[in-house]
Amino acid sequence: MYSTKFSVSIHILSVIALSDGKPVTSDYIASSINTNPALVRRLMSALKKAGLIKAQTRIGATGLAKPAGTISLKSVFKAVEKEQRLFAIHEDTNHECPVGAKIGDVLEHVNFQVQTKFEEELEKIHLSDILEGLK
Amino acid sequence: MYSTKFSVSIHILSVIALSDGKPVTSDYIASSINTNPALVRRLMSALKKAGLIKAQTRIGATGLAKPAGTISLKSVFKAVEKEQRLFAIHEDTNHECPVGAKIGDVLEHVNFQVQTKFEEELEKIHLSDILEGLK
DNA sequence: ACAATTGTAACTATAATGTTTACAAATAGA
């Protein structure tokens, strides 16, 4: 299972989007999530580097860096989740066994197939859909 | 990311399927994976409970409980992976904030949507496909 | 210059995983 980073990041983006240009601080966002400002800033930093939000010292987040309709959940996921693979694969198999020798490649292929579908699905959902759901 | 339990289970099922009726012990399977027999037995136990393999004390695994073409990777996943949700959701949000109050439901919906596709994809792949790839 | 806020590093607690040891229960085969 993936961590809460992804869902917390969507929360952060939603607060920023709905503040409509008025700057919001990591403190304010943290109080909406009920968590720590430093954790919020870590994620904000990643979102900024990914070109999703604007933020400045002394002011806070001043808005999305592009329209909510163009921010896919895939781009959010890629920005903040360290482990992007769906499945871990046991690497150190016994290559003298016919199954052990080939299973790695087969599992990689399965992972790729499922993961591609997964990312395609994330690509279809945009921050604008989230905002719509929050109304 | 999901643990290696899923991929290790596929490895276990492959070894059992390819032994073609001849019993295999957890010790033998563990040597193919390069891991511990106890770990293999834990997963075998789960696979047996899920009705995917046959195993007996004093003999070992005696085969698949049904044809490889009818064992989907979804059934394997469901049998052994404890956390079946794709995303963790931060629960304790501030409900006095308009975003905090509603974001949980919205994220649940997103999770459901992506997870459904993910499981549909796993359902399409069967153990027989894995065995084909091992040839 | 000052005060506020980001951006980042370091530390702690907690939980899950992977690994290992151990042993009771079951049972095939002598």
Added chain:
DNA sequence: TCTATTTGTAAACATTATAGTTACAATTGT
């Protein structure tokens, strides 16, 4: 019936990732 073998399961440990916290240098609007 006895014995040796293997499952099935519990318990302990090391490692890793996450979540949460404290701290502080760097930045910058006023």
